[in-house]
Amino acid sequence: MDEELKLVPSREKRDRIWLPLAIAAFVVAAVVVIFALALHRDSNTTTTVEPVNAAQDAYAANLSISGLAMSESSNFVGNKITYVDGHITNQGSRTVTGLTVQTLFYDTAQEVAQNVTQPLKLIRTRQPYIDVEPVGANPIKPGEERDFRLIFDGVSQDWNGAYPQLKILHVDFQ
Numbered sequence: 001m002d003e004e005l006k007l008v009p010s011r012e013k014r015d016r017i018w019l020p021l022a023i024a025a026f027v028v029a030a031v032v033v034i035f036a037l038a039l040h041r042d043s044n045t046t047t048t049v050e051p052v053n054a055a056q057d058a059y060a061a062n063l064s065i066s067g068l069a070m071s072e073s074s075n076f077v078g079n080k081i082t083y084v085d086g087h088i089t090n091q092g093s094r095t096v097t098g099l100t101v102q103t104l105f106y107d108t109a110q111e112v113a114q115n116v117t118q119p120l121k122l123i124r125t126r127q128p129y130i131d132v133e134p135v136g137a138n139p140i141k142p143g144e145e146r147d148f149r150l151i152f153d154g155v156s157q158d159w160n161g162a163y164p165q166l167k168i169l170h171v172d173f174q
Contacts (some may be wrong), residue, residue: 033081035151045116049100050117050169060168062092063099068111075153084164088120089145096140104165105155113158117169139174 067087075081084103090096099120107113121132123146132149140146150166 038093050115052104052112052115054117054167054169056167057169057171059092059094059171059173060098062094063096063168064089064091064173065166065168068166070163075118077144078156081157084152084166085123085148086148086166087145088140088148090140090142093142095142096171096174097136097174098170099135099168100170101150102167102169103150103152104167105159106162106164107156108160114156116152116154118150120148120150120168123149136172 006017006133065086065088066125067085069085070082071075071085073081073083101120102115102117104112105116120135122135122138123130124133124138125131130149132151138146
């Protein structure tokens, strides 16, 4: 009875369960790719660069922009987001379904530090957070006023911090 019990390792190879790990890795990779594409689409397809001396749309004289306000926040990766909010009034006779706005940020020498052209977005809701929509989702009829927001993922470090110049380059009608 003095025999010692010895544990002997099994000679059978343990099958690893690779299929669940492969599926989990695929799902994580797919989520990362979809998220990256969504960020890339939002940041690159909506902004363009037009020449600083680009002509304004003829109907722009009927659209007045007022009440500009600026704010900043950080996104989840720590980048600074700059917002330009304002008020637009359609004093013309046509219903506006789209607006393209050029935003010029200046440096301390009053030279253009950054030039961004993007569609103007109307503020749809303010609670629980500010949500924007394209002008075409809720066109601006003659005599109507709306609040808008322009969003900039990054502003040049040379920017002097003053309000940028806004120019309406293109107007779409119904």
